[in-house]
Amino acid sequence: MDTSTLFAFLALLMAxxxxxxxxxxxxxxxxxxxxxxxxSLPSYYGMLTLLWCGIPSLAVLGAWIIFDDLIIHQxxxxxxxxxxxxxxxxxxxxxINTIExxxxxxxxxxxxxYIQNAIATLERLQKTSGYxxxxxxLLVAVMTGLWGWTRIQPQLKARNQVENAFKIIxxxxxxLAILTTVGIVLSVLFESIRFFSMIPITDFxxxxxxxxxxxxxxxxxxxxxxxxxxxxFVGTMLxxxxxxxxxxxxxLMAAIYLSEYASSRVRSWVKPALEILAGIPTVxxxxxxxxxxxxxxxxxxxxxxxxxxxxxALAAGLVMGIMIIPFVSSxxxxxxxxxxxxxxxxxxxxxxxxxxxxxxxxxxxxxPGIVGGILLAVSRAIGETMIVVMAASLAANLTANPLxxxxxxxxxxxxxxxxxxxFDSPKTLAxxxxxxxxxxxxxxxxxxxxxxxxxxxxxxx
Amino acid sequence: xxxxxxMNTIDLVNKNLAKRYRAEKRFKAYGIASxxxxxxxxxxxxxxIIGKGYTAFVQSYIQLEVNLDADTLDIxxxxxxxxxxxxxxxGVVKKxxxxxxxxxxxxxDKRKLxxxxxxxxxxxxxxxxxxxxxxxxxxQTIWLIADDDIDTYxxxxxxxxxxxxxxxxxxxxxWVKSLIDNDEVETRFNTVFxxxxxxxxxxxxxxxGAIMGSLFTMFVTLILSFPIGVAAAVxxxxxxxxxxxxxLIEVNINNLAAVPSIIFGLLGVAIFIGMFxxxxxxxxxxxxxxxLMTLPTIIISSRAAIKAVPPSIREAALGxxxxxxxxxxxxxxxxxxxxxxxxxxxxxAQALGETAPLLMIGMVAFIVDIPGGVADPATVLPxxxxxxxxxxxxxxxxxxxxxxxxxxxxxxxxxxxxxxxRKRLERRW
Numbered sequence: 001m002d003t004s005t006l007f008a009f010l011a012l013l014m015a016x017x018x019x020x021x022x023x024x025x026x027x028x029x030x031x032x033x034x035x036x037x038x039x040s041l042p043s044y045y046g047m048l049t050l051l052w053c054g055i056p057s058l059a060v061l062g063a064w065i066i067f068d069d070l071i072i073h074q075x076x077x078x079x080x081x082x083x084x085x086x087x088x089x090x091x092x093x094x095x096i097n098t099i100e101x102x103x104x105x106x107x108x109x110x111x112x113x114y115i116q117n118a119i120a121t122l123e124r125l126q127k128t129s130g131y132x133x134x135x136x137x138l139l140v141a142v143m144t145g146l147w148g149w150t151r152i153q154p155q156l157k158a159r160n161q162v163e164n165a166f167k168i169i170x171x172x173x174x175x176l177a178i179l180t181t182v183g184i185v186l187s188v189l190f191e192s193i194r195f196f197s198m199i200p201i202t203d204f205x206x207x208x209x210x211x212x213x214x215x216x217x218x219x220x221x222x223x224x225x226x227x228x229x230x231x232x233f234v235g236t237m238l239x240x241x242x243x244x245x246x247x248x249x250x251x252l253m254a255a256i257y258l259s260e261y262a263s264s265r266v267r268s269w270v271k272p273a274l275e276i277l278a279g280i281p282t283v284x285x286x287x288x289x290x291x292x293x294x295x296x297x298x299x300x301x302x303x304x305x306x307x308x309x310x311x312x313a314l315a316a317g318l319v320m321g322i323m324i325i326p327f328v329s330s331x332x333x334x335x336x337x338x339x340x341x342x343x344x345x346x347x348x349x350x351x352x353x354x355x356x357x358x359x360x361x362x363x364x365x366x367x368p369g370i371v372g373g374i375l376l377a378v379s380r381a382i383g384e385t386m387i388v389v390m391a392a393s394l395a396a397n398l399t400a401n402p403l404x405x406x407x408x409x410x411x412x413x414x415x416x417x418x419x420x421x422x423f424d425s426p427k428t429l430a431x432x433x434x435x436x437x438x439x440x441x442x443x444x445x446x447x448x449x450x451x452x453x454x455x456x457x458x459x460x461x
Numbered sequence: 462x463x464x465x466x467x468m469n470t471i472d473l474v475n476k477n478l479a480k481r482y483r484a485e486k487r488f489k490a491y492g493i494a495s496x497x498x499x500x501x502x503x504x505x506x507x508x509x510i511i512g513k514g515y516t517a518f519v520q521s522y523i524q525l526e527v528n529l530d531a532d533t534l535d536i537x538x539x540x541x542x543x544x545x546x547x548x549x550x551x552g553v554v555k556k557x558x559x560x561x562x563x564x565x566x567x568x569x570d571k572r573k574l575x576x577x578x579x580x581x582x583x584x585x586x587x588x589x590x591x592x593x594x595x596x597x598x599x600x601q602t603i604w605l606i607a608d609d610d611i612d613t614y615x616x617x618x619x620x621x622x623x624x625x626x627x628x629x630x631x632x633x634x635x636w637v638k639s640l641i642d643n644d645e646v647e648t649r650f651n652t653v654f655x656x657x658x659x660x661x662x663x664x665x666x667x668x669x670g671a672i673m674g675s676l677f678t679m680f681v682t683l684i685l686s687f688p689i690g691v692a693a694a695v696x697x698x699x700x701x702x703x704x705x706x707x708x709l710i711e712v713n714i715n716n717l718a719a720v721p722s723i724i725f726g727l728l729g730v731a732i733f734i735g736m737f738x739x740x741x742x743x744x745x746x747x748x749x750x751x752x753l754m755t756l757p758t759i760i761i762s763s764r765a766a767i768k769a770v771p772p773s774i775r776e777a778a779l780g781x782x783x784x785x786x787x788x789x790x791x792x793x794x795x796x797x798x799x800x801x802x803x804x805x806x807x808x809x810a811q812a813l814g815e816t817a818p819l820l821m822i823g824m825v826a827f828i829v830d831i832p833g834g835v836a837d838p839a840t841v842l843p844x845x846x847x848x849x850x851x852x853x854x855x856x857x858x859x860x861x862x863x864x865x866x867x868x869x870x871x872x873x874x875x876x877x878x879x880x881x882x883r884k885r886l887e888r889r890w
Contacts (some may be wrong), residue, residue: 069738164787170696173689177713177760180753184724189732250495257492270622274499279872281814283843284510284865287850291858292509301802322502329499351474353481356489376719383721385817387841410817417730417821435727439720446719 003065006134010141011062014054017145024152029165032154040159046160048158051165052148057141064133070125072125079121083112188439191432198426199227204433206230210396210407212416212427229428229437231396235313235406239388240381242317242402243324247381248374250321251328258329259336260358271333278326287391294391301403311405322385324377331376335369335456336362367458375449379442385410411432491668498800502861510869514862520651521615522662523578523640527557529590530598534591539597545590549574550583554605562636579606604647609663609856611637615646627855652862658829659845664780665857666849668864670865672841675813681748681835682812689752689807690759694801697760697766699789718757725754726821734822741823742838750818755808762804766797777794799886806879810872816843823890842868852863 027033035042076096077085084095095115102111103119111119152158183395196204207228254274258267294315301308308314339362347357363370393405394415416431531539533556534548555575559565565574582605589603590596607615614629614637629637640646657667693714701707729750733739739746770793776789819825824840825848832839840848842864849861 066737073738087564100771159784163784166786167654167696170692170700173692174696174701174710174760176693176753177710177717177756180717180728180756181713183732184720187728187735188724191731213470250498251619253495254491254499257489257496260488261492270500274496277499277503279810279814279876280506281816281872283814283816283846284869287846287861287865288506288509290850291513294780322499322506325502339468351487354483355485358488379719379721383723385721385723386847389817390847391822400700410721413723413727414817414820417727417826418823430660431729432718432727435724439724441717442721442724443716450715 006137010054010057013141013145014050018046018050020149021152022046024149026134027155028152032049038154039157042163044158045152047162049145049148053141056144057137057160060140068129072129073129075117075125076122084114093380184439188432188436191429192436195426195429195433201229204229208398212430222302224284225426227436231398232407232409232412234238234398236382236408238313238400238406239317239320239392239408240378242314243320243381244378246318246321247328247377251325252332255329255332255336256358257332260354274326274329275322282384284384285319285323286386289315289387289391293319306403308403309405311391312403314391314402316391319391320381320384324380327380328373328377331373332370335366335373339365363445368452371454372449375445379445381408383438383442385414389414409438476563476604508861510865514859514866516616517654517859517863518651519648519654521607521612522647522649523607524602524604524645525557526563526600527553527603528600529553529596539594540849550586554578554582576608577611577636578592579608579662579664581662582606606664609854610850612664613856619689633660638885658831659827663854663860666860668842668845668867670828671840671842671845675841677744677832677835677839678747678841679749679809679813681745682751683809685748685752686755686759686808690756691763691801693760694763694767698764714757714760717759722754722815723817726818729818729822737888742826743836744832744839745835747819747824747841750822751812751815754818755812758808760804763801766804768799769800796888799882803879803883806875810875814843814872816847819844
């Protein structure tokens with residue numbers, strides 16, 4: 001039985017458990033003098049039986065699905081001939097991979113005999129595991145459901161128990177956020193530690209050469225693999241800087257105009273229109289940058305006598321800036337609106353013009369919030385992937401010239417990880433080390449930004 | 462020095478007034494210019510995409526007299542489905558082309574001639590023959606899909622002005638012109654684009670596979686993220702005690718909302734694929750990664766919706782004896798539902814346009830088959846756009862733009878739905 005049918009069966013069983021539990025409580029109620037004799041409403045008894053039936057079996061099912069691959073893997077290794085088992089771990093995992101792929105694709109009819117045997121073992125194990133899972137999950141469901149059913153008595157505080165279970169399930173769901181963070185930290189941290197055990201961390205953070213191609217043969221020339229991340233950091237900062245130069249003035253001025261000058265009718269049209277820019281998928285911006293903006297900049301540069309690369313940092317940064325305009329403008333809009341009207345009235349009453357009020361009273365008052373918004377926008381720009389993957393270069397140039405091609409951290413993560421790769425080459429692991437850097441930097445920026453914004457809010461609340 | 466001292470304040474003000482008014486006007490103009498810049502970019506982006514892509518919705522077809530004789534097709538027994546499936550369809554197409562242009566000779570010229578029609582034309586003939594075996598050994602007038610270069614040429618020729626020739630040389634242009642003059646070329650609505658999966662041949666490539674992949678991925682995302690997000694929001698708004706743990710959860714949610722999407726891709730690779738040994742390229746895995754990514758959005762908007770339900774409703778429910786769970790399920794959730802749905806739709810729209818994390822988990826593979834479920838390898842619409850934009854063929858540029866138009870269409874529909882829901886169903890107290 002495949003997993004989806006099993007789920008359907010379990011759902012049916014749970015529905016049945018609900019009906020049975022409810023029925024039993026009603027039957028007992030009629031003996032004891034009507035529904036009023038029950039501690040809780042009949043449906044609560046049904047619900048309790050359903051939970052007893054469903055939760056243990058779903059837990060078993062989940063654990064099984066997570067661990068059965070690992071166990072089958074181990075059993076498969078045990079079943080291999082001695083000389084294969086004694087191979088090096090990388091070689092062994094390669095063979096296991098071949099066997100699993102062959103078994104999955106149904107090929108392997110003319111493979112070596114031990115592989116054929118292993119495929120047969122694997123298929124047998126998978127089949128057994130499937131049967132056992134079905135049997136165990138259904139058995140657990142029926143057993144625990146029955147147990148819950150026999151517990152039903154008029155005195156049973158079904159409602160309290162169901163409510164407690166409900167609360168615990170809700171708590172579990174909200175803890176998923178923590179689990180996700182832990183998952184992110186663990187996944188990037190562990191792989192990064194493995195990476196730093198191969199490449200010293202100082203070489204990574206302070207090295208100025210990036211060429212992650214590893215030598216396939218030991219005597220190969222020029223394939224040493226250099227993992228100095230400085231060019232990536234510089235490239236990321238250059239593109240983010242260009243984006244900020246576009247987005248901050250435009251976004252801020254748009255926010256100021258919309259909140260201080262525009263009539264409510266203009267505002268109700270222009271604000272959503274600007275926000276469309278934020279809703280466009282980044283892959284669309286990437287296409288726009290690579291096929292329209294980059295050639296345009298290159299041709300303009302040609303007319304002016306400049307040699308502009310067709311993967312220049314300028315094109316990627318410019319388009320990224322356009323993407324971030326609504327982000328800056330809506331965040332600044334919020335904080336500008338939060339500045340108390342009394343400050344404006346005071347300034348206007350002293351005879352200053354509206355622009356003087358804005359420049360000398362409103363902006364200084366809103367500054368912490370605006371800075372927080374800009375920090376969030378910077379973290380957005382640093383983590384942006386698709387625009388740079390499509391419009392920036394792959395070559396790691398250490399330059400501050402916006403007309404030359406540069407690469408960024410996110411571009412390298414994508415290039416290193418896309419495609420089938422083993423998890424233990426420094427090349428793949430480098431992606432996780434870059435991911436760790438990215439995570440730390442963006443997390444730091446977000447933290448700082450939220451802190452600044454929160455501080456600011458308290459000031460006027 | 463002496464004269465300024467004698468000046469009144471009002472004179473001082475008046476002296477600078479013109480300058481200050483000019484500054485005021487300038488400042489206002491900066492604001493208008495910024496907004497104009499933003500809107501201009503928006504308009505430019507849309508016109509650029511539409512201008513590049515609208516031609517992809519039509520496709521050129523070439524009319525040929527194809528003689529479906531059994532000998533050329535290599536069919537000896539018409540009742541054998543294997544023979545029908547494996548017949549030499551391209552052979553009859555080539556023969557028809559040679560008959561249409563009898564004066565073409567030489568190997569190289571002939572090969573160029575064969576490239577007038579798509580090399581997937583054989584499949585179309587096979588489908589025709591399978592549907593109606595009686596046309597065997599007859600002469601049929603058939604419209605065949607033109608090759609992508611020819612298609613690009615025909616389309617640019619129909620727009621007056623400069624003609625794009627691309628990889629079509631003088632000789633082939635002559636053939637196309639003679640076909641056009643004899644009304645043997647037609648442009649029709651490009652159904653292939655909406656019914657086929659991916660292909661290396663632009664004229665055979667479609668977005669059906671990517672749309673189905675997106676659909677399955679969104680399905681997984683929706684059924685995981687909406688219940689979990691709502692449950693988390695209910696816990697945080699209705700149950701959570703004010704303590705360190707709750708603070709930690711809140712800080713986590715706020716931070717996750719701002720973590721770059723590519724980090725979620727790394728998480729997917731390391732945990733779902735590396736640790737749990739799931740396959741690459743599955744909508745199931747993609748949906749799970751996108752669930753983790755959209756959860757913060759859904760939780761934050763659901764919390765806002767729950768907060769908007771007035772406390773008096775809770776107190777009334779509790780006052781007449783409802784338990785907390787009854788109060789939540791019977792009163793708070795139904796009232797907050799429009800707001801929560803709005804948040805979910807906006808979160809899903811975000812997930813629909815997301816590319817980077819899906820690249821990491823291998824949804825970037827070249828997949829021709831149209832996926833039939835969440836456990837079939839698939840790609841999604843934004844990733845398809847990314848893949849096509851990398852292809853060198855010029856005809857893929859218009860198809861990429863057309864795919865972007867389809868994607869933007871979906872996003873506009875979803876956002877419009879969210880706005881409509883908010884306007885129509887949300888109650889204000």
